[in-house]
Amino acid sequence: MDAARGLDLVLYLAQAGCAIAQASIFAYYYRVSKLEYLRLWGLSFVALALYLVAAMLSSNFGDPPMGALPLRMTISAASLTAAYLQIALLALGTMAVLGRHPPTQRMVWGLLGISVLLGVVTMLLFAGPPSASTQRVMLRSGLRYALTGAAYLIVAILLWRRARRSGLGARVAAFAIGAYGVELLHALVILIAETEFGVRLSWAPYIGVLDLIAQLFIGYGLVVWLLEDERLRYERADTALRRLRDFDPVTGFPNRRRLLSDLESTLRGTNQRTAALLVRIDQADMLSSSLGVVAAEAVMAQAAARVEECALPQWPRPARLSEWRLVQIVPHVHTTDDLAASADNLLAALRAPFYSGDRELALSASIGIALSPDDATQAAPLIAAAEAAAQLARGEGGNRFNFYSTEMNSLVLTRLGLQAELRRALLRGEFELYFQPLLAAGNHQFAGAESLVRWQHPKRGLLAPDMFIDEMARLGMIEDLDRHVLERACREAQQWRSHAGKPLTVAVNISTRSFQREHFPELVRAVLASTGLDPQRLELEVLESGALDDMDRATECLTRLRALGVSVSLDDFGTGYSSLSHLRALPVDCLKIDRSFGNEVLVDPRTAAIVAAIVTLAHSLGLEVTVEGVENAAQQAWFERHGVDRLQGYHFARPMDAQRWRVLQDEQDSLSVAGGA
Ligand code: C2E
Ligand code: MG
Ligand code: MG
Numbered sequence: 033m034d035a036a037r038g039l040d041l042v043l044y045l046a047q048a049g050c051a052i053a054q055a056s057i058f059a060y061y062y063r064v065s066k067l068e069y070l071r072l073w074g075l076s077f078v079a080l081a082l083y084l085v086a087a088m089l090s091s092n093f094g095d096p097p098m099g100a101l102p103l104r105m106t107i108s109a110a111s112l113t114a115a116y117l118q119i120a121l122l123a124l125g126t127m128a129v130l131g132r133h134p135p136t137q138r139m140v141w142g143l144l145g146i147s148v149l150l151g152v153v154t155m156l157l158f159a160g161p162p163s164a165s166t167q168r169v170m171l172r173s174g175l176r177y178a179l180t181g182a183a184y185l186i187v188a189i190l191l192w193r194r195a196r197r198s199g200l201g202a203r204v205a206a207f208a209i210g211a212y213g214v215e216l217l218h219a220l221v222i223l224i225a226e227t228e229f230g231v232r233l234s235w236a237p238y239i240g241v242l243d244l245i246a247q248l249f250i251g252y253g254l255v256v257w258l259l260e261d262e263r264l265r266y267e268r269a270d271t272a273l274r275r276l277r278d279f280d281p282v283t284g285f286p287n288r289r290r291l292l293s294d295l296e297s298t299l300r301g302t303n304q305r306t307a308a309l310l311v312r313i314d315q316a317d318m319l320s321s322s323l324g325v326v327a328a329e330a331v332m333a334q335a336a337a338r339v340e341e342c343a344l345p346q347w348p349r350p351a352r353l354s355e356w357r358l359v360q361i362v363p364h365v366h367t368t369d370d371l372a373a374s375a376d377n378l379l380a381a382l383r384a385p386f387y388s389g390d391r392e393l394a395l396s397a398s399i400g401i402a403l404s405p406d407d408a409t410q411a412a413p414l415i416a417a418a419e420a421a422a423q424l425a426r427g428e429g430g431n432r433f434n435f436y437s438t439e440m441n442s443l444v445l446t447r448l449g450l451q452a453e454l455r456r457a458l459l460r461g462e463f464e465l466y467f468q469p470l471l472a473a474g475n476h477q478f479a480g481a482e483s484l485v486r487w488q489h490p491k492r493g494l495l496a497p498d499m500f501i502d503e504m505a506r507l508g509m510i511e512d513l514d515r516h517v518l519e520r521a522c523r524e525a526q527q528w529r530s531h532a533g534k535p536l537t538v539a540v541n542i543s544t545r546s547f548q549r550e551h552f553p554e555l556v557r558a559v560l561a562s563t564g565l566d567p568q569r570l571e572l573e574v575l576e577s578g579a580l581d582d583m584d585r586a587t588e589c590l591t592r593l594r595a596l597g598v599s600v601s602l603d604d605f606g607t608g609y610s611s612l613s614h615l616r617a618l619p620v621d622c623l624k625i626d627r628s629f630g631n632e633v634l635v636d637p638r639t640a641a642i643v644a645a646i647v648t649l650a651h652s653l654g655l656e657v658t659v660e661g662v663e664n665a666a667q668q669a670w671f672e673r674h675g676v677d678r679l680q681g682y683h684f685a686r687p688m689d690a691q692r693w694r695v696l697q698d699e700q701d702s703l704s705v706a707g708g709a
Contacts, residue, residue: 043240044088047247051081054251061258064652066675072125072135073254079118086111105155108172113151115176119183120147126187130194170227177220184213199260205253212246215239262652269645272638273606280352281636282329283336291351291359295411298348298363299404305365310400310418311339311378314430316356319393326635327388332356335395338381342374357422359415365403368435375399375433383431398425399433407436451507453489454500458512462488465520466687469696470539470658470680473672478700480537480571482680483521484687485513505543514546515555522563522570524690529697536697539571541603547574548585553592560596567597573624576602580614590619601658606646615653623650627661630681633670644674651675 058074061067090107120143124135135143154172188210195202219239225231278290286294299306313319313335319328332355339350339358350360360378365371379397386393400422408414421436428434457463467481487495504510518540525538546552560567572593579586579602590600601622606629615623625643632639650657659671662681671679685696 039237040091040240041088043244044084047240047244048081048084048088050244050247050251051077051084054247054254055081057251057255057258061262065262065648067128069125069128070258072121072128076118076121076125079114079121083111083114083118086114109152109155111151112155112172112176113148115180116147116150117144119180120144122187123183126190130190170223174220174223177216177223181213181216181220184209184216188213198257201253201256201258201260203253205250205257208246208249208253212243212250215242215246218242265645266649269642269649272642273646276606276639276642281632281638282333283352283358285336285340285349285358286351288351288353291353291361292411292415294348294351295361295414298361299409299411299414302363304363305406306404306414307362307365307371308402308404308414308418309360309362309371309375309378309433310353310402310415310422311350311358311360311382312398312400312419312422312426313356313382314396314398314426315393319395320355323388325631329635331386331388331393331395334386335382335397338384339378342377342381353415357419359418368403371401371403371435372433375401379431379433396431398422398430400425400436401433402436450500450503454504454507454509457487457489458509458516462490463513463516464488464689465517465524466689467524467538467693468680468687469685469693470537470678471684473676473679476679476684477534478536478697479534479678480539480569481693482539482573482687483517483524483541485517485541486687501543505545510543511546511549514543515559517541518556518559519563522559522565525569526563526565528694529701535566535569537569537571537599538565539573539601541573544575544577544579547572547579547589548582550589553589553596556593556598557596560598568599571599571601571622573601573603576605576607579618579620583614583617587618594619594621606643615649615655620655622656622658625657625659625676627681630659630661630663630667634666640670647674647676 055074055077058070058077062070062074086107090104090111124140124143127135154175188206191202191206191209195206222233222236222239225233226236278286280287295306295308313332319331323331332352336350336352336358339360343350343360347363348361350358353359360374362371362374378399382395382397386395400418400420402408402414402417402421404414407417417436421434425432425434464486466484466486468484469478470480470482471477472479485497485501487497487500489495501510501513504513521538521540525536528536528538530536542552546555549555556570556572560570579590593600599621600619601624602618602620603624604626605623607626623646625646629639629643633643634640647657656677657675658678658680659676660680662668662671662679662683664683667681668679668683688696
């Protein structure tokens with residue numbers, strides 16, 4: 033082999049290696065982000081590598097003897113097909129990245145078909161015995177150079193126009209793709225000069241070096257671009273999520289969380305009286321059930337607009353406390369008469385007819401008014417007082433307002449009774465565990481179950497946690513409950529069988545209080561040791577807000593828990609959240625998307641985009657994603673399409689007692705045995 037052929041061989045191999053490296057990078061990013069253009073570009077680089085290898089074989093091993101002609105023709109057809117496939121895939125990927133006309137499935141198959149046809153036809157037309165005229169060779173290679181060169185140039189121009197808005201990576205990639213296009217046209221000129229005019233250009237053997245340099249820059253540019261793009265998407269999702277965290281998407285008003293934090297600062301910063309007017313739509317139940325989610329939200333948006341119109345310019349924006357409750361804060365209250373006038377005003381505004389499509393709706397509201405510092409000095413109790421007053425107004429027939437009064441404190445008395453009962457319940461073992469299955473997305477096999485505590489109250493029957501958890505936290509009893517639940521859950525899980533070769537995990541909810549205790553990991557270790565449960569089968573669910581409260585302590589605790597082999601999920605993700613960037617720092621294993629997103633992703637494109645971004649980001653950080661509260665097939669399909677790993681919700685199973693859960697495991701086991709037989 034002479035030196036020129038040797039150099040050629042090295043260059044072909046180097047370029048093929050480079051193309052494979054680029055394809056692998058795209059494949060990696062495609063796996064985490066599922067962006068279509070990455071798949072198409074990755075495949076385009078695979079086609080380029082195939083072309084280079086085939087071209088190397090056909091050009092470097094000399095003309096075969098006639099007997100080997102079929103082999104030579106096959107290689108030649110493969111190399112040409114790969115070359116055209118590469119252009120088609122590059123073009124499709126570019127269309128996808130530019131996003132204006134994402135390629136349809138028909139287009140993809142059409143273009144791929146045309147490339148294969150072009151490859152085979154050009155080979156058949158021009159292939160021939162070694163004595164074939166040089167013009168044929170010229171046409172075969174020349175056509176390819178011309179088409180690929182032009183395609184690269186067009187792609188470069190299109191990308192450059194977009195790259196001006198992006199960072200350095202996109203610009204380098206667009207420039208290098210353009211340079212590669214020019215380089216291919218340059219190769220065409222050399223080919224014409226050699227075959228048509230017999231001119232041998234001295235630099236011709238080295239143009240492969242230029243190809244290689246251009247390709248290296250394409251690769252470098254695209255990788256930097258991907259990184260920049262990822263950062264940009266991350267920042268956008270972060271900003272959007274912050275908005276979602278603080279504002280209600282339907283009314284644009286501050287949400288409960290924002291209301292409480294703003295009100296807290298207002299109360300702290302003033303020594304004047306501040307009032308909270310809580311407006312509650314009287315027909316809430318009827319509206320939700322008769323209009324459907326979308327229309328009911330539209331009515332709420334109209335109501336919100338009217339409440340805002342009644343506000344004086346110096347008042348803060350009203351807030352949306354919950355589905356049918358709005359709160360108007362009134363600062364610097366002079367007389368309660370002013371407040372009564374404002375409430376009357378609001379009631380009148382809400383009595384005017386509402387419209388849903390061409391349906392006219394007659395609504396009314398109940399308003400509760402509480403004053404700080406008279407009724408409460410902190411935000412949450414002030415709102416609770418306004419709520420109690422509004423409930424009373426509603427109980428009196430609605431369409432009226434009430435000031436909070438201390439008689440309403442009778443509620444507090446029932447609370448005292450509850451405390452005594454709770455203490456007894458712990459001693460008597462009245463807390464029971466229910467289990468709700470977690471299913472693997474795709475095959476819907478059981479992956480484990482979440483334990484959910486219930487209180488088997490001797491008189492009131494089975495009570496859900498929202499009836500007692502907060503109270504237990506206030507009483508300082510929550511850690512005892514957590515320990516009790518953890519032990520029971522581990523003991524129970526020890527008896528579960530494996531499914532499809534995988535042991536089932538048990539997820540246990542841990543209160544923020546327990547989680548923040550320094551000795552908590554030690555407690556978990558002791559429970560694991562006493563119950564004998566494999567740590568890999570235990571998953572702890574901590575509230576996102578709890579984990580983010582004190583990042584340093586949380587990080588330390590999480591690290592110690594993981595060292596035990598236990599995994600940790602952030603529960604109710606997306607609700608109590610401070611910043612996505614914290615996620616990078618927290619050593620957790622899984623995000624559990626809050627159940628409030630289930631319906632939202634189907635009706636609100638903005639929420640859908642954010643949740644999709646969260647899934648992508650979680651995966652790129654190596655976290656698993658579970659979604660809770662899946663209530664119907666449409667939600668299931670949406671989450672599965674967006675790559676969620678595990679699903680949980682009423683659509684699959686409601687929480688059930690331990691015995692029923694074991695029966696369910698047996699049933700699935702026998703089903704999969706029957707299915708596999
Ligand atoms: P979580 O951990 O987010 O639990 C999921 C809640 O969603 C459960 O409510 C479950 O019954 C409910 N759920 C499940 N699927 C669906 C669905 O498809 N639609 C709807 N609307 N809801 C669904 P549950 O059992 O009332 O528990 C409420 C919360 O109480 C839990 O929320 C958790 O934060 C807390 N909790 C439950 N058990 C414990 C416990 O043992 N210890 C502590 N500290 N907290 C617990
Ligand atoms: Mg949970
Ligand atoms: Mg949750």
